Every structure is written in C-alpha cells, then in structure tokens.
Amino acid sequence: MHEHDVLVVGAGGAGLRAAIAAHEEGADVAIVTKLHPVRSHTGAAEGGINAALRDGDSWQDHAYDTMKGSDYLGDAPAIETLCQDSPEETIQLEHWGMPFSREDDGRVSQRPFGGLSFPRTTYAGAETGHHLLHTLYQQVVKRGIQVYDEWYVSRLAVTEDPDPEKRECHGIVAFDVQTGEVAGFRARKGVVLATGGPGQVFDHTTNAVSCTGDGPAMAYRAGVPMEDMEFIQFHPTTLPSTGVLISEGVRGEGGILYNDIGERFMFEHGYASNDGELASRDVVARAELTEVNEGRGVDDEYVHLDMRHLGEERIIDRLENILHLAGDFEGVDGLVEPMPVKPGQHYAMGGIETDENGETLVSGLYAVGECACVSVHGSNRLGGNALPELIVFGARAGRHAAGTDLGEAIIETGRTEDTEIGEVDTPVAPGAIHAGDTDEDAVADGGDPRGEGAGVIPEPNEVVERALEAENRRIDHLMEKDEGVQQAELRAKLQKTMTQNVNVFRTEAGLKQALRDIREVREQYQDVYVDDPSRTFNTDLQQTIEMRNLIDTAEAITLGALARDEFRGAHWRQEYQERRDEKWLKHTLLSWNDGTPELWYKPVILEGEDKTYEPKVRSY
Ligand SMILES: Cc1cc2nc3c(=O)[nH]c(=O)nc-3n(C[C@H](O)[C@H](O)[C@H](O)COP(=O)(O)OP(=O)(O)OC[C@H]3O[C@@H](n4cnc5c(N)ncnc54)[C@H](O)[C@@H]3O)c2cc1C
Structure with a gap:
C-alpha cells in the first residue's frame, strides 16, 4: 500500500495548486492522475484569468459582476474569497514564471470579457491554460512532489456508516494504466479530488474525452451531496463540427457576431442592447440558438464570428492560436473569412458540495476546481472565473488538507434540522443501482x-x-x-x-x-x-x-x-x-x-463581508 499525508487526485490547475500548497505546509503530498499533468484539460483554457489588478478596479467590483453573472445563486463568502485572493494568486503565478502577455510599459495585459464591468482578464496570448499548467508543473517538479502519472483512481476508501456525515475518507484505490496493477493508497491527512469537469456527458462539448466526472461520481456514491448539477454552461462560440472552443477573447478583443443575413443580432434583435457580444455567456448562447430557430442561422445550424477587422497584427499578437484552431478543425482562415460558431457544452457550474476550505461532508475528503461546487458561479459562470477558482481554492484546500487552520468556514455543508426536502416528478424508478458492478x-x-x-x-x-x-x-x-x-x-x-x-x-x-x-x-x-x-x-x-x-x-x-x-x-x-x-x-x-x-435544498448566502447582494433584474 502506498502512503502519504495528502493525496491529490488530478493534476490540472486545481490539483497542482493544491499539491504545491500542501507541500509548502510541510505535508508529504502525492498526486495521482490518469493523464500526465501537462495533458490535463486546463491546458485547453484560452482566454484568461480574472483578477482586479489595476487602478480603477477593485475586488468588490469583481464580486458584484460575479454575483450578477451567477444570477444571484452564488454564495457571497465564496465569491468574495475568490475576488479578494485572485490578484495575489495571479501575481504568484507571475513570480513563478508564467509568461503573461504585456503592455508596452511592461504591465501584464488585461482584456474585456463577457459580463465584466472592467477589462480584468489577464492572459497569456490565447493559450493561458497551457502556460498556467506548465508554470505550476514546474513548481511541482522543483519541489520533488511525487506524481503517480497515468494511474486511474476508481474508488474512494470511505468508512461505512448509515449517516454520510459520520463517514471518513482514508484513501483511494487506483490502477496503473500501464501495467494494470491495482493498488491502495492511504492518506494520513486528506484526499483532495481535483478531477475536472463532466463534459463527456454531452456529445457536442469543448471538453476532452478525459472529462468524465469521475470525482463527482465517486464522491456522490460515497455519500457526498452533489450541488446545483442542473447548471451546465453552453459556450456560445464553439466550432460546429468538433466542439473545439473559439475563445471569448475574440469577442473581448472586438470580434462581432452576425446572422445569415448579416445582422449584428446581439444589438439589432435586442438580446443585449448595451453589451452586445460581451453579454454573459448564457445570454449569447440563447441569442444564437434563437437566431437559428427563427431561420436566420447560417446553414440552419450556426452563426458567424468575425474578427477580420481587428487586423492581422493584432490577431497574430493576441489570438494566434484561434487562427490555428479555426484553420485546422474547420478549414477556415480567420484572417480572410468569418468563423462558424454555435453553442456547445463547456462547463459544469455544479459539482461536489464543499465549503471555502474545500472540505466536503465526509471527513478527510476535499474537492476543488471544476469537479467542486463551492459555489462561486451559481447558475452561470463568467468567462475567466474558472482559472482563478483553481488557484484560489486549490491553494486553500491544499493548506487545509495539510492541517493548516484557515478559520471556520462560513458555508456549511450537509443538512440541518430545518433542511427542506424536495421531490422530483420522475417518469421512471431509479432502476438498477448496481449498474453492472458488484x-x-x-x-x-x-x-x-x-x-x-x-x-x-x-x-x-x-x-x-x-x-x-x-x-x-x-x-x-x-x-x-x-x-x-x-x-x-x-x-x-x-x-x-x-x-x-x-x-x-x-x-x-x-x-x-x-x-x-x-x-x-x-x-x-x-x-x-x-x-x-x-x-x-x-x-x-x-x-x-x-x-x-x-x-x-x-x-x-x-x-x-x-x-x-x-x-x-x-x-x-x-x-x-x-x-x-x-x-x-x-x-x-x-x-x-x-x-x-x-x-434537498439549502439557501443561497447573499450576505457578504460588508454588504448584502440584492437580486436585481439581470440585463447586459
Ligand atoms: C476549451 C476550454 C477553454 C477554457 N478557457 C478558460 C479560460 O480562458 N478562463 C477560465 O477561467 N476558464 C476556462 N475554461 C475552464 C477551465 O479551464 C476549467 O474549468 C479548468 O481548467 C478545470 O481545471 P481542473 O483542474 O478542475 O480540471 P482539469 O484541468 O480537467 O484536470 C483534471 C485532472 O484530473 C485527472 N483525473 C480525472 N479523473 C481522474 C481519475 N479517475 N483518476 C485519476 N486522475 C483523474 C486528470 O488526469 C487531470 O489531471 C476553459 C475550459 C475549456 C474546456
């Protein structure tokens, strides 16, 4: 049996950041991952990381935008932690060598993104995730953190108790993909799940084949609640034939959406009269599909995203990767013609219920990153808010799992005496729960x-x-x-x-x-x-x-x-x-x-540090 203080399952941005943090607290930490770390899906992230870094911006404005974007379903303590800690974590990445894009005066560049009231998305070209992953992996290598690479984790080791709140997680079971050896891994202090999203539940998705919801499903069966699972983000600009993402950075830089008859429909049909293409993702995705459903789609399937007017120099400087993606996967040259785009599954707002320290209901089990729901995104994630979530909450979960006192969490997991139990009108009974297993x-x-x-x-x-x-x-x-x-x-x-x-x-x-x-x-x-x-x-x-x-x-x-x-x-x-x-x-x-x-249900927390976020009509 392998044995460590902290076991991190997954080596994307969330897992790597958690492992570094646990190691910095003196823990013997190991990462177990089904993919080599730099093949994790974080590497596909293109557009950037939201952080209030500039004069004129503030974490409070970032928090307000995020709460509005969440359609008032995010929890204020989580949102405020994200927005307060994101600048420091982003600067930490810079100090670790992340090659952010820069202005002529040397400051890191920031671009506008959907739903943001300030251009606060920090980026490294249109390959932000790739550089983030490599930067963090270098730190893991430098620290000598053990990586069980290409080991597939298939089961959590959790004690038996009828009440999930009394269960404890003591480790995991994984098999070595290369040899088939199945082994137990004991975690003396904690197991951190950082297994990413479940995009493969859908067939038109920006997510890789590896995004199969393993962490949430294992935690769910071990008794941990799944939170807000119905909220799936459909990104408005994916390539029709493959689901490959065309970053929101294109619209952030000034890219324009047109329907089949050349109308700039976001404005002309009143979907978002102020922000147009830079409205929140849910708004733009619905607008595009409405255009298609009402007969104004191109080939009855998609719309056009045009960036030609930005000019070759700017496109090559800030969006070069997009030219390759559109050319390689759709055969379209973005410098001379508009790119076909349609909505595709992109992100899961819901996931494993956790508090701000990454802890779940089951003692010793943590979750962080896209597999978790702390809840910062509520019912709709703003572009550029997932990567800061990885580093902010990855660091917190890693520290807490290593035994560091982060103070009591405000967000409570699990039920209370007043918990409201729900009912769903289902057409069929659950059926075979064993599902082919023993x-x-x-x-x-x-x-x-x-x-x-x-x-x-x-x-x-x-x-x-x-x-x-x-x-x-x-x-x-x-x-x-x-x-x-x-x-x-x-x-x-x-x-x-x-x-x-x-x-x-x-x-x-x-x-x-x-x-x-x-x-x-x-x-x-x-x-x-x-x-x-x-x-x-x-x-x-x-x-x-x-x-x-x-x-x-x-x-x-x-x-x-x-x-x-x-x-x-x-x-x-x-x-x-x-x-x-x-x-x-x-x-x-x-x-x-x-x-x-x-x-069952639990109330949203709208009370922040020094204000309460009052739900308003959400318009862009
Ligand atoms: C194309 C694309 C572009 C995006 N662009 C942006 C952006 O610009 N800005 C932004 O904020 N967000 C962006 N996002 C969202 C963001 O990139 C993801 O939500 C985030 O990277 C997920 O990171 P993660 O660490 O949670 O998971 P991942 O990076 O997916 O890593 C999951 C890890 O878990 C491991 N794993 C999974 N299951 C198992 C198992 N059973 N056993 C062992 N290991 C396992 C995998 O090997 C992998 O290492 C984008 C998403 C996509 C798909």
Whole structure:
C-alpha cells in the first residue's frame, strides 16, 4: 500500500495548486492522475484569468459582476474569497514564471470579457491554460512532489456508516494504466479530488474525452451531496463540427457576431442592447440558438464570428492560436473569412458540495476546481472565473488538507434540522443501482455491503484494504464477462439524449425523456463487458468504469433540471420563463442515498463581508 499525508487526485490547475500548497505546509503530498499533468484539460483554457489588478478596479467590483453573472445563486463568502485572493494568486503565478502577455510599459495585459464591468482578464496570448499548467508543473517538479502519472483512481476508501456525515475518507484505490496493477493508497491527512469537469456527458462539448466526472461520481456514491448539477454552461462560440472552443477573447478583443443575413443580432434583435457580444455567456448562447430557430442561422445550424477587422497584427499578437484552431478543425482562415460558431457544452457550474476550505461532508475528503461546487458561479459562470477558482481554492484546500487552520468556514455543508426536502416528478424508478458492478457500488465506496463489519470502526489501513478488495472484485467481474454490451454504444446513447434534451433550451417532456433514456442505459450497463482481455493500457476497461460515472453524473444533472421549475442563468425552462426568487433562491442538492437519489435544498448566502447582494433584474 502506498502512503502519504495528502493525496491529490488530478493534476490540472486545481490539483497542482493544491499539491504545491500542501507541500509548502510541510505535508508529504502525492498526486495521482490518469493523464500526465501537462495533458490535463486546463491546458485547453484560452482566454484568461480574472483578477482586479489595476487602478480603477477593485475586488468588490469583481464580486458584484460575479454575483450578477451567477444570477444571484452564488454564495457571497465564496465569491468574495475568490475576488479578494485572485490578484495575489495571479501575481504568484507571475513570480513563478508564467509568461503573461504585456503592455508596452511592461504591465501584464488585461482584456474585456463577457459580463465584466472592467477589462480584468489577464492572459497569456490565447493559450493561458497551457502556460498556467506548465508554470505550476514546474513548481511541482522543483519541489520533488511525487506524481503517480497515468494511474486511474476508481474508488474512494470511505468508512461505512448509515449517516454520510459520520463517514471518513482514508484513501483511494487506483490502477496503473500501464501495467494494470491495482493498488491502495492511504492518506494520513486528506484526499483532495481535483478531477475536472463532466463534459463527456454531452456529445457536442469543448471538453476532452478525459472529462468524465469521475470525482463527482465517486464522491456522490460515497455519500457526498452533489450541488446545483442542473447548471451546465453552453459556450456560445464553439466550432460546429468538433466542439473545439473559439475563445471569448475574440469577442473581448472586438470580434462581432452576425446572422445569415448579416445582422449584428446581439444589438439589432435586442438580446443585449448595451453589451452586445460581451453579454454573459448564457445570454449569447440563447441569442444564437434563437437566431437559428427563427431561420436566420447560417446553414440552419450556426452563426458567424468575425474578427477580420481587428487586423492581422493584432490577431497574430493576441489570438494566434484561434487562427490555428479555426484553420485546422474547420478549414477556415480567420484572417480572410468569418468563423462558424454555435453553442456547445463547456462547463459544469455544479459539482461536489464543499465549503471555502474545500472540505466536503465526509471527513478527510476535499474537492476543488471544476469537479467542486463551492459555489462561486451559481447558475452561470463568467468567462475567466474558472482559472482563478483553481488557484484560489486549490491553494486553500491544499493548506487545509495539510492541517493548516484557515478559520471556520462560513458555508456549511450537509443538512440541518430545518433542511427542506424536495421531490422530483420522475417518469421512471431509479432502476438498477448496481449498474453492472458488484453489490458494493450500492453503498459507500469502501464500505462493507455485507454488513459484516457493521458497528465496528475499522482502522484506516483496513478501510483502504477493503476498498481495494471491492475494486478488485469489480474489475474481475467486468473482465470475466465475454459478451454483452460495450460501453461505447451506451456512451453514444447517453450523450445523444443529453445533447437533445438537457441543452440550452429545456422542456419538461424533454427532461423526462432524458431521464428515461439514462435509466435505460443504466439497466443496459448491467450487461456491459470489456472486450480487451489484457491488463496493460486497457483503455476499454478504463472507459467502461468512466461510463458508470457518466451515468450517475447525467442522472444528477437531469434530476436537478427537472426539479428547478424556473429560468435562472444557464437553466432555461420552456414552461417557466421567469426567475422565481421567492421559491428558488436556494441550491439544489442530491444525495446518492444507496442508489435512490434524494433531493434537498439549502439557501443561497447573499450576505457578504460588508454588504448584502440584492437580486436585481439581470440585463447586459
Ligand atoms: C476549451 C476550454 C477553454 C477554457 N478557457 C478558460 C479560460 O480562458 N478562463 C477560465 O477561467 N476558464 C476556462 N475554461 C475552464 C477551465 O479551464 C476549467 O474549468 C479548468 O481548467 C478545470 O481545471 P481542473 O483542474 O478542475 O480540471 P482539469 O484541468 O480537467 O484536470 C483534471 C485532472 O484530473 C485527472 N483525473 C480525472 N479523473 C481522474 C481519475 N479517475 N483518476 C485519476 N486522475 C483523474 C486528470 O488526469 C487531470 O489531471 C476553459 C475550459 C475549456 C474546456
């Protein structure tokens, strides 16, 4: 068994920053990651990092913009922490060598971004994430932090207790992708999940194939609530054939959106009469699809994003990467013609419920980055606010996991005596909770499903050993079958229904159809088998396990979307086209509840350090 103080699962921006912070506090920290760190999806981030760095700007203005962008569903303590700490964390990156773009006078450049009242997005060309990842990885290497690279984490080692609040996380189980060896990892102080987004739940997405919601799904099954899962961001400018992102930086630099008849529709059709193309992402995505649905789309599918007027020099200086993406993936030269764009799945605002220190309900388990919901983005994330979240909350979670006292968190996780329990009108029962795995997956990962150890609190090493045994049984079970259904077929079916029914425009009938399809896929997954019999580089096995995570994540997204009968931020419902503050100034939470998901709510915190954010009509 491997043993460390702190185990960080994931090596994107969030995981690397958490590991560095834990190491700086003196912890023996290791990173376990299914991809080499610099292949993490953070590397795809293009546009930049929001930080109030300049005279005339302030963290308070950043916080106001973020709360407004969240459509008043973000929690003020989290938003204010993000905006207060982002400048220092950004300057820290600069000191670690991040090659930010600069003005002639030597200051780091900042550009306008959607929903911001000040040009506060700091960037490194249109490759900000790439440079961020390399800068942080260099610090990890410099410090000699151990990286278990290409190890796939498939189970958390959590104690068994009927009450999730009494469970403890003592480690993880992972397999070495190269050899197939399955091993237990004990964490003496804490496990930090930093596994990124679940974009593969959809088929038109800016997210990589590695973004399969592993962290949220494992935490969910271990008893940690999922928060605000219904809020999925659809980015307005993705390339139609692949979903590859065209950064908001293009519009930030002055790029213009046109419909098929050459109208600058954001202004001409009144979608955002003040901010036009730089309205918040949810507003622009809905505007584009309305244009297409009303017959003004190009080829009935997309709109045009034009940056030619910016001139070659400026484009090459600030957006060169965009020219390559449009050329390589769509065959379009952005210097001489407009680029085709349409909305695509981009980001999950919801995720693993945490407080400002990254702690979850289960003791010893932390979550940070896109897999977590602290909640800074509420119902709609502003562009440029995810990267600061990684570094601000990554640093906090790493420090706290290492044992540093950060003070008591204001945001509370879990239920109280007054918790409001919700109900969802579902068309079908949850169905096969074991979903093709052995019985263990109905209980907390690492728990003892047979109840043999009930009432006895096992030693931490024993918890990891049990989780290891359970995982070996699951893998053997998946490998022993030699016929049935393959995960690729199920994945395509799941992605198709999610893209059709849980997209920008949502209807009750569509959401119910999605839930039926998801539960059918869950039933079929019982018959799943792994075709590749080898144990080395068995991507079939890995993707089959990821498929299980996609099912649980997709179900949580759809259940949340069905429950929330209002229009807020990125969540639009045909039957309820109004924001309903009297009913819905609250977060949606889902507990796994041994496979029969339970819905409950907790209020949004609008009280900040020295002001209360009053919900207003959101216009741009
Ligand atoms: C194309 C694109 C452009 C973007 N541009 C911007 C931008 O300009 N500004 C901004 O603020 N935000 C941007 N975002 C959002 C932002 O980049 C992401 O939200 C953020 O990078 C996610 O970082 P992360 O560390 O949480 O996860 P990731 O970077 O996705 O890293 C996840 C890590 O977890 C590991 N992992 C996952 N599952 C397992 C497992 N089971 N076992 C072991 N390891 C596992 C992976 O190997 C990886 O190392 C963009 C997003 C996309 C998709």
